[in-house]
Amino acid sequence: MPKPRSKPPSKEKTQIAFGAAVRARREALEMTQERLAELAELHTNYVSSVERGERNIGLHNVARLAYALDLPVSELASCLDPRAH
Amino acid sequence: MPKPRSKPPSKEKTQIAFGAAVRARREALEMTQERLAELAELHTNYVSSVERGERNIGLHNVARLAYALDLPVSELASCLDPRAH
Numbered sequence: 492m493p494k495p496r497s498k499p500p501s502k503e504k505t506q507i508a509f510g511a512a513v514r515a516r517r518e519a520l521e522m523t524q525e526r527l528a529e530l531a532e533l534h535t536n537y538v539s540s541v542e543r544g545e546r547n548i549g550l551h552n553v554a555r556l557a558y559a560l561d562l563p564v565s566e567l568a569s570c571l572d573p574r575a576h
Numbered sequence: 577m578p579k580p581r582s583k584p585p586s587k588e589k590t591q592i593a594f595g596a597a598v599r600a601r602r603e604a605l606e607m608t609q610e611r612l613a614e615l616a617e618l619h620t621n622y623v624s625s626v627e628r629g630e631r632n633i634g635l636h637n638v639a640r641l642a643y644a645l646d647l648p649v650s651e652l653a654s655c656l657d658p659r660a661h
Contacts, residue, residue, distance in 0.1 A: 499643040502636040509635055547634040550594055551587040554656045558584040568653035571639045 497573045505571060507544035509553075512570035514542045516560045530559035582658045590656060592629035594638075597655035599627045601645045615644035 500508060517527050524542070528535040532555060540546050541556070548556075557564040585593060602612050609627070613620040617640060625631050626641070633641075642649040 497643060499636075499639040505636045505639050547636050549632040549634055550638060550653075550656070551584075551590045551632050553635060553638075553653070554584040554590050557656075558582060558658075563654070563658065564656040565650040565654035568635075568638070569648070569650035571635070571642075571649040573643075573648065 500571060502547060503544070506547060508570045509548065509567075510542045510544040510546075512567055513538075513556055513560070516562060516567070517542075520560065522560075527556070527559055531555040585656060587632060588629070591626075591632060593655045594633065594652075595627045595629040595631075597652055598623075598641055598645070601647060601652070602627075605645065607645075612641070612644055616640040 499505070513527075517524070524538050525535050528538045531538070531552070533552065537546070537552075538556075541548055541552075553567065554564050557567040560567065584590070598612075602609070609623050610620050613623045616623070616637075618637065622631070622637075623641075626633055626637075638652065639649050642652040645652065
């Protein structure tokens with residue numbers, strides 16, 4: 492019997508976990524939301540709504556934020572890995 | 577002078593790279609698109625459009641596909657890491 496696949500996090504948990512990961516990295520870099528938005532070529536309001544876990548962010552914007560945060564996309568996405576949530 | 581940040585892949589490249597990664601893993605598992613769609617609780621047409629690189633997929637659906645493909649989200653997203661594209 493193949494081991495049952497674990498379930499993906501809910502949409503809400505996905506958004507909250509990703510927002511927290513973005514904020515943690517941004518703060519670790521002592522970067523303002525404005526600066527991150529500028530580097531990622533996104534609006535500041537958008538970045539803050541992502542950090543608050545209010546956005547089901549598209550993959551392209553995930554990549555833009557990861558590059559702006561100087562992180563591999565995989566590392567930023569690891570907040571959604573099975574053991575992480 | 578801090579090393580210049582590399583640029584994220586374009587939206588199109590992001591979609592194509594991710595679609596190729598999903599297809600490669602699905603085929604490695606000898607899984608049909610129908611079966612993957614069923615496991616990820618998505619429509620088959622949606623899965624095939626993702627694989628064709630036609631979708632700027634939301635992060636929650638990225639997580640659903642990763643779990644259905646029995647892969648950590650970070651590993652599926654690694655197709656977007658700097659050296660990968």
